[in-house]
Amino acid sequence: MIYSLHISWLSWLLLAAAVVLAGGFALWHWVRARRLQRFVRIDESERDYLVDGFPSVSVIVDAGNETDQLMKFLPLVLHQDYPGEMEVVVVADGSAESTGDLLSEMKAAFSHLYVTFTPRDTRSLSRKKLALMIGIKAAHNDVVLTTNANCRVTSDQWLRMMMRNFTEGTDVVLGYSHYRYKHDRGVGRYYRVFDTVSTGAQWLLSAIGGHPYRGVSDNLAYRRQLFFGNNGFARSMNLRWGDDDVFVSEIARPENTRVELAPETQVVAHYDNVSRTHHVLKTRRDFTSRLCRRLPFLMQGFMSTLFFLAHVAAVAVILLNHNNLAVICLALAILLSAWVLVGLAVRKNCVTLQAPRLLLSPPLFALWRPVVNGIYRLREIRTRKSNYTTYL
Numbered sequence: 001m002i003y004s005l006h007i008s009w010l011s012w013l014l015l016a017a018a019v020v021l022a023g024g025f026a027l028w029h030w031v032r033a034r035r036l037q038r039f040v041r042i043d044e045s046e047r048d049y050l051v052d053g054f055p056s057v058s059v060i061v062d063a064g065n066e067t068d069q070l071m072k073f074l075p076l077v078l079h080q081d082y083p084g085e086m087e088v089v090v091v092a093d094g095s096a097e098s099t100g101d102l103l104s105e106m107k108a109a110f111s112h113l114y115v116t117f118t119p120r121d122t123r124s125l126s127r128k129k130l131a132l133m134i135g136i137k138a139a140h141n142d143v144v145l146t147t148n149a150n151c152r153v154t155s156d157q158w159l160r161m162m163m164r165n166f167t168e169g170t171d172v173v174l175g176y177s178h179y180r181y182k183h184d185r186g187v188g189r190y191y192r193v194f195d196t197v198s199t200g201a202q203w204l205l206s207a208i209g210g211h212p213y214r215g216v217s218d219n220l221a222y223r224r225q226l227f228f229g230n231n232g233f234a235r236s237m238n239l240r241w242g243d244d245d246v247f248v249s250e251i252a253r254p255e256n257t258r259v260e261l262a263p264e265t266q267v268v269a270h271y272d273n274v275s276r277t278h279h280v281l282k283t284r285r286d287f288t289s290r291l292c293r294r295l296p297f298l299m300q301g302f303m304s305t306l307f308f309l310a311h312v313a314a315v316a317v318i319l320l321n322h323n324n325l326a327v328i329c330l331a332l333a334i335l336l337s338a339w340v341l342v343g344l345a346v347r348k349n350c351v352t353l354q355a356p357r358l359l360l361s362p363p364l365f366a367l368w369r370p371v372v373n374g375i376y377r378l379r380e381i382r383t384r385k386s387n388y389t390t391y392l
Contacts, residue, residue, distance in 0.1 A: 003326045014317040015331065021310035022338035025303050025366075029345035032205055036352050039208055040261045049164040054084030057163055058139030058224070059147065062131045062217075063092040066149040067099045069270060073152045078110050080159040087112045090149075091135040093120075114138065126240045126389055129233045132217070136227055145221040147267065151177060155264035162221055162260055171226050171256040172248070174207055175219030176200065177267040181356050184274035192278050193355050194346065194365040195372075198300075199285075201349045206296045207259050212252035213293035214245040219267045226251055238388055241284040242291065249292040266354055286376050287387045304370045311335065311367065339363040 059077055063070055070090070077088055092099045092115060103115045116138045118131050136144050145162060147153075155161075165173045178196060203214040230251050236242040271277040289297060314331040321327040346362035349355075358365075 001323055001325050004324060005326055005330075007321055007324065007327055011317050011320055011327065014313045014320070015327075015334070018310050018313040018317070018331065018334045021306045021313065022334055025307040025310065026338040026341035026345070028303050029342050032201065033345035033348040033352075035208070036201055036205055036261075037348050039259070040263075040352055044262065048167055050167060051164075052083070054082070054160070054163050055143045055166050056085035056141035057082070057087075057143045057145055057159065057221075058135075058141040059086065059088045059145045059159070060132060060135035060139065061088060061090045061147055061149055062128065062135070063090050063099060063103075063149040064127075064131075065093045065099060067102055069150045070099065070102060073149065073270075074106065076153045076156075077147070077159075078106075078113060079156060080153075081156040082159045082163070084163065085141060086159065087114055087139070087141060089114045089116065089135045089138050091131040091138075092117050126233075126237070126243070128217070128241070129237070129243050132243055133232055136224060136232075139224060142224060143221055144224050144227070146217050146219075148218055148269065150270045151218045151267045152270060153267050157264045158267070161262050161265045162219075165258040165260055166221075166223075169256060170258050171223045172212070172215075172252045172258070173221040174204070174212065174215040174248070174252075174257065174259045175221065175265055175267070176204065176261055176353065177216050177218035177269050178354060179269050179271055179274055179277065183270070186275040188275065190356075190358060190361055191365055191368070191372075192274065193350070194358060194362055195282070195369065196278070197346065197349050197353055197355050197358075198369070200353050202296050202300060204259060204261065206293070207252070207257060210254035211293060211295070212254070212257045212259075213249045213296070214289075215248040215252075217244040218269055219265070220244060220248070222251060236288075236291070239288065240387055240389055242288045245285060245288050246291050261352070263354065282376060283380065283383070284387070286373075286380055287384070301370070304366065307338075307366055308370070310338065342366060 061074065061077065074088070074090070080086065088110070090103055090113065092103060103113075107113050107115060116134055118127065118134060132146060135146075143163065143166060145159070162173055162175055178200070181193060184192060206213060230247075233243060233247055235250060236246045239246065314335050317331050318328050342363045343359045347357050347359050350357045
């Protein structure tokens with residue numbers, strides 16, 4: 001074993017490539033994480049918000065057949081501390097008798113609760129979009145805020161803080177939701193955290209940067225008239241999904257869209273099987289993403305390629321100088337520095353988006369994620385037809 005930096009020009013070129021590629025990827029992650037953190041911690045005090053004259057709002061709750069979750073979470077919505085006019089419209093599955101009984105009891109206690117139902121038998125139509133359309137048509141107020149029966153709001157200020165963004169010219173407010181991380185104990189749970197945080201940071205930062213293309217129907221607000229002006233979901237009625245990404249990409253513009261990320265406004269979605277739900281939602285959104293803005297996905301793929309090539313360059317220089325400890329240590333130091341910076345950046349995003357704080361695993365997950373995404377693309381080819389309502 002030798003200790004020398006007198007190495008070939010090819011080895012120096014590979015080391016330089018590793019520095020540039022790994023450093024570029026790490027710096028990109030760090031800058032984006034700082035931007036997201038600043039948006040919540042610093043920029044909030046500099047943005048203009050409504051302090052009075054709040055809009056009238058209808059909260060649309062898609063219930064399906066979820067009696068137990070409605071019993072636990074609907075009161076949290078009904079007890080919001082909101083200074084303006086509000087109503088809560090629950091759209092329940094017409095075949096769920098127990099849900100109807102519960103809602104009848106709750107209507108007697110809450111005058112601002114309204115209940116409607118989806119037809120029992122509906123074919124060749126997205127049940128989710130149907131529920132939202134029924135709820136929005138039944139709503140009476142200027143703004144609709146959509147959520148689901150399995151979503152728990154964490155503060156009685158949720159509605160006020162979402163609605164404070166509807167200043168003049170604002171038509172769409174993108175909120176955030178995440179699954180109940182503590183409930184996920186299955187294999188791959190840390191990767192699911194990484195994938196969820198990375199995906200969330202991607203579309204949120206795109207919206208913050210003036211290029212909104214997606215939201216989440218768990219926590220999404222827009223002016224009711226904008227829905228009708230866009231002919232609702234008419235352009236994507238042949239799709240089973242797309243109510244929160246295809247639709248948002250149609251109505252959201254840089255000048256009419258705002259993002260709300262205050263901790264009090266982030267809702268928690270409760271799923272019985274987090275692993276299965278993560279797989280299903282990722283499959284759906286991978287399909288509908290092709291109909292949305294493509295640049296964020298291309299940029300993510302490009303940066304992931306840089307990180308992979310940085311490791312290829314580092315491994316190559318180590319193999320070329322396998323008996324030179326100085327070169328091996330230098331190559332490893334380059335990768336380690338990038339890994340630390342990426343880990344810290346992802347940790348910042350985890351804090352901002354209320355996820356478990358990852359630190360050591362993100363660089364490994366960043367290398368593995370393109371492989372996982374590629375597998376999903378291949379699976380999507382086989383199941384593509386099932387995404388269309390004509391195959392329901």
